Amino acid sequence: MLRRFPAAFLFLGVLPSLLTPAHAADAPKKRDITLDDLAKLQRVGGPVVSPDGVWVVYSVNQVDTKEDKSQTHLWMVKWDGSIDLQLTYGKEGASSPKFSPDGRYISFISSRPGPAKGDQVWIMDRRGGEAEQFTAITDQEIGGYSWSPDSKKLLLTLRPKNEPDAEEGKPPAPPKPIVIDRYHFKQDIQGYIRDDAWNTLSLYDIATKKVEKLTTSKNVNENDPEWSPDGKWIAFVSNQETDPDRSNNTDVFVVEAKAGSAPRKLTTWAGPDGGQLAWSPDSKSIAYTQGAKLELSEYSQSRAAVVTLDGKVSYPAAKLDRAVRSPIYSPDGKLSYLINDDRNQYPAEVELTGEADKPLETQQGSVATWDAAAGHIAVLYTNDSNPAEIYALENGSLRKLTKHNDALIAELNLVPTEGIEFKSKDGTGVHGLLTKPAGFKDGSPVPMILVIHGGPNGQDEHSFDFMRQWLATKGYAELNVNYRGSSGRGQDYAKAIAADWGHYEVEDLLAGVDKAVALGVADPNRMCVTGWSYGGILTDYTTASTDRFKCAISGAGMAAPMSFYGADQYILQYDNELGPPWKNLQLYIKMSYPFLEIDKRIHTPMLFMGGTSDMNVPLLGGEQMYQALKSLGRPTELVVYPGQFHGFTRPSYIRDRYERWLAWWDKYLKPTPASSTSIRRQAE
Numbered sequence: 001m002l003r004r005f006p007a008a009f010l011f012l013g014v015l016p017s018l019l020t021p022a023h024a025a026d027a028p029k030k031r032d033i034t035l036d037d038l039a040k041l042q043r044v045g046g047p048v049v050s051p052d053g054v055w056v057v058y059s060v061n062q063v064d065t066k067e068d069k070s071q072t073h074l075w076m077v078k079w080d081g082s083i084d085l086q087l088t089y090g091k092e093g094a095s096s097p098k099f100s101p102d103g104r105y106i107s108f109i110s111s112r113p114g115p116a117k118g119d120q121v122w123i124m125d126r127r128g129g130e131a132e133q134f135t136a137i138t139d140q141e142i143g144g145y146s147w148s149p150d151s152k153k154l155l156l157t158l159r160p161k162n163e164p165d166a167e168e169g170k171p172p173a174p175p176k177p178i179v180i181d182r183y184h185f186k187q188d189i190q191g192y193i194r195d196d197a198w199n200t201l202s203l204y205d206i207a208t209k210k211v212e213k214l215t216t217s218k219n220v221n222e223n224d225p226e227w228s229p230d231g232k233w234i235a236f237v238s239n240q241e242t243d244p245d246r247s248n249n250t251d252v253f254v255v256e257a258k259a260g261s262a263p264r265k266l267t268t269w270a271g272p273d274g275g276q277l278a279w280s281p282d283s284k285s286i287a288y289t290q291g292a293k294l295e296l297s298e299y300s301q302s303r304a305a306v307v308t309l310d311g312k313v314s315y316p317a318a319k320l321d322r323a324v325r326s327p328i329y330s331p332d333g334k335l336s337y338l339i340n341d342d343r344n345q346y347p348a349e350v351e352l353t354g355e356a357d358k359p360l361e362t363q364q365g366s367v368a369t370w371d372a373a374a375g376h377i378a379v380l381y382t383n384d385s386n387p388a389e390i391y392a393l394e395n396g397s398l399r400k401l402t403k404h405n406d407a408l409i410a411e412l413n414l415v416p417t418e419g420i421e422f423k424s425k426d427g428t429g430v431h432g433l434l435t436k437p438a439g440f441k442d443g444s445p446v447p448m449i450l451v452i453h454g455g456p457n458g459q460d461e462h463s464f465d466f467m468r469q470w471l472a473t474k475g476y477a478e479l480n481v482n483y484r485g486s487s488g489r490g491q492d493y494a495k496a497i498a499a500d501w502g503h504y505e506v507e508d509l510l511a512g513v514d515k516a517v518a519l520g521v522a523d524p525n526r527m528c529v530t531g532w533s534y535g536g537i538l539t540d541y542t543t544a545s546t547d548r549f550k551c552a553i554s555g556a557g558m559a560a561p562m563s564f565y566g567a568d569q570y571i572l573q574y575d576n577e578l579g580p581p582w583k584n585l586q587l588y589i590k591m592s593y594p595f596l597e598i599d600k601r602i603h604t605p606m607l608f609m610g611g612t613s614d615m616n617v618p619l620l621g622g623e624q625m626y627q628a629l630k631s632l633g634r635p636t637e638l639v640v641y642p643g644q645f646h647g648f649t650r651p652s653y654i655r656d657r658y659e660r661w662l663a664w665w666d667k668y669l670k671p672t673p674a675s676s677t678s679i680r681r682q683a684e
Helices: 294-299 406-413 466-473 491-495 505-518 534-544 571-578 585-590 618-632 649-667 671-684
Strands: 057-066 070-078 084-086 095-099 103-111 120-125 139-146 151-161 202-204 210-215 222-227 233-238 251-256 272-279 285-290 303-308 323-329 333-339 346-349 355-358 367-375 376-382 389-394 397-400 419-421 429-435 446-452 479-482 522-532 551-555 607-612 636-641
Touching: 057 095, 070 103, 084 333, 095 202, 120 139, 139 222, 151 222, 202 222, 233 272, 251 285, 272 323, 272 406, 285 323, 285 479, 294 491, 294 571, 303 333, 323 355, 323 367, 333 367, 419 466, 419 505, 429 466, 429 505, 446 534, 446 649, 466 479, 479 505, 505 522, 505 534, 522 534, 522 649, 534 551, 534 618, 551 618, 551 649, 607 618, 607 649, 618 636, 636 649
Parallel strands: 251 272, 346 367, 446 479, 446 522, 522 551, 551 607, 607 636
Antiparallel strands: 057 070, 070 084, 095 103, 103 120, 139 151, 151 202, 202 210, 222 233, 233 251, 272 285, 285 303, 323 333, 333 346, 346 355, 367 376, 376 389, 389 397, 419 429, 429 479
């Protein structure tokens, strides 16, 4: 149930170098972070290192307030940091940058005007000049691409278009009815899934512009393809069960790099195998990640795995009980992964034939993505005070390459975030993060917001978080708890909540609140709880379990699982983890206590939010809870955002959400003398 916080909760950038004492007197006065800074912050995307290791291309996303949308463009920085320049401009934006194997060209995907409409692959000479449209795919959508090692072909990931392009000069035809005959038939953003909506791999011959399907497979998704270094093979991830819609059992396949080849399955684990793939330098083996068995797929702490071309599987760092992802081989054959570990994420080398791992850097924080070439490693790194930027990883140290937010961050008065640890009701150790407001004084507790992360298989990390910094300027402390179900603490910790939602998570969250109160930070009489996605679901559960919070905000939440069977995108989770309602009715009833017992359990004023186009956790969940509380005459409100998916994309809506959060918190935690009496009466 990967019902995560939308990306709009987190905004990443970088802290400038500390002023030396000689210049401290000349430093400008710091100011509080404001909602205007949402549009000023530049969100830096993952690095791609050039084949010679001299350059790193990356993306930068920033809000355009006039157009009310975000725009992404490509930048390139030299490895020594001496040059950093913008490569693309215009309203259409650009994504998926890559270097051609000879390093001369930079390619990317864009929908900018050209001979063919829609997203196409474009190329530009990295030495300068205008970009040119490289592909002209008209009957399908390009979901991804990669260069062959000899630069003669592109490997394209294609999917049929939902609707054909409108003819020039004619209005678009009305949409056709959607006829559905698939088991898994809806997905957030993608919407209703057509019967022919399968990702397929095709080879695009650069000289002839000819497109040919790579494999003989039909009616299966083919994802995450990677060329072998010698160019002979292509590995990819696919679910090729009899009915792929009824299983999460993906495997690693290999196919000869020729059109019309028959793929060969390399892995046999009855669970998800795959993720990002990485070939060994000798083209003889493939590193990947192996997930948990199907009934625990939403709580999987994926482990490192390697498979040879003859199907022999081995497990590097076999005793490492932490989730790993994004494998990278070094030129000398050493293998490394990104490791998700207790509020941090870092790259580590794993022993190919042993059980240990060796961190490549040990700074507190999070490496979100990384890339390597020619012995150079570039990472996207952030910590509590530093929004994400591109860094060079050298000899266990990070060297900053980009500075997109330095000027802005230099203006801001930022506060630290500290890690806390405590025991839950049953003695389980739980970890979290606590951010105190600016000017906090020991012995003077302040109002606090418990902000619950989504997932649940995610974690609150030591990364720059706009919400924490903004709340601190409003006099609020923020508490984040990595409750059971979260990643970063091992497989047993993550799977503890399987088929038992709203139990251990609530106990862990309330234990975190007790810790914040015991530390003298949280005023026990002035606390609210807020979350989005699974965080919204847990807001419903937590509010139904205690009256200690003065208010609650549930975003994209749900409190009656049975009503979501077939209404959201998680049909396989219901079937594998819970069973269908007609086979396990009492479990569904048990886990629906916030809704079915709402009259007895919930007296807290609650605000519900959601987007009309969300198929991850549909608006239905908030509507049901709102209607029930309204029927009971209890204080509640519903805010609906038109056209938004699970993660909001319209900047004005993202800002509006922050404003409404603050207004709700202030209403119940900082009431004016004249309004406090009426609020108490309303709550009664």
